[in-house]
Amino acid sequence: MGDEKKELEIKEKASQLRTKILIFSFMLLIGSLLAGGCSIMKNKTEDKKLLKNAEEETVKFFKEKEHVDVIVTKSEFSSAIGGDTIFVDGYVKEDPTRKISADVHYKDNYNIDSFGLDKKKE
Numbered sequence: 001m002g003d004e005k006k007e008l009e010i011k012e013k014a015s016q017l018r019t020k021i022l023i024f025s026f027m028l029l030i031g032s033l034l035a036g037g038c039s040i041m042k043n044k045t046e047d048k049k050l051l052k053n054a055e056e057e058t059v060k061f062f063k064e065k066e067h068v069d070v071i072v073t074k075s076e077f078s079s080a081i082g083g084d085t086i087f088v089d090g091y092v093k094e095d096p097t098r099k100i101s102a103d104v105h106y107k108d109n110y111n112i113d114s115f116g117l118d119k120k121k122e
Contacts, residue, residue, distance in 0.1 A: 051075045054086040054104040061112050062100060068117070069093040070100050084108065097121065 055072045062070045070090050078085040084107035092098040098118040105111045 047077070050106050051077075051086060053110060054088055054106055057104055057110040057112065058088040058090070058100075058102045061102065061115070062117070066117055068098075068100075071096075092117075095120070 055075050058072060059070055062068050071093050072088055072090040074089040076087055078087060084105050086104045086106055088102045088104055090100050092100065101116040102112050103114040105113065
């Protein structure tokens with residue numbers, strides 16, 4: 001009779017241990033998901049800042065180099081792996097039919113090495 005009681009106690013302790021392990025694993029999983037979610041939010045905020053800076057540099061570039069005011073309509077990261085380019089598109093404020101584009105290298109102090117500007121229509 002004593003052996004059966006010890007065996008039951010061992011089984012009960014094993015069951016409690018499994019339960020504790022499951023709860024700990026679940027809490028660890030939830031913590032990891034929350035930490036990953038915060039990281040994604042931080043990256044999205046940083047991406048928005050990079051895009052905004054690229055847009056501002058594009059507006060300044062066209063004002064200084066081409067003497068036109070531009071409106072930015074779209075900006076997006078290049079899809080190249082390890083790329084550092086943001087593609088910026090828009091148009092000339094005074095003539096919306098004149099499209100503009102610029103390739104902005106955000107890791108190189110927002111350098112614009114390639115751009116396009118439609119010619120004036122006569």
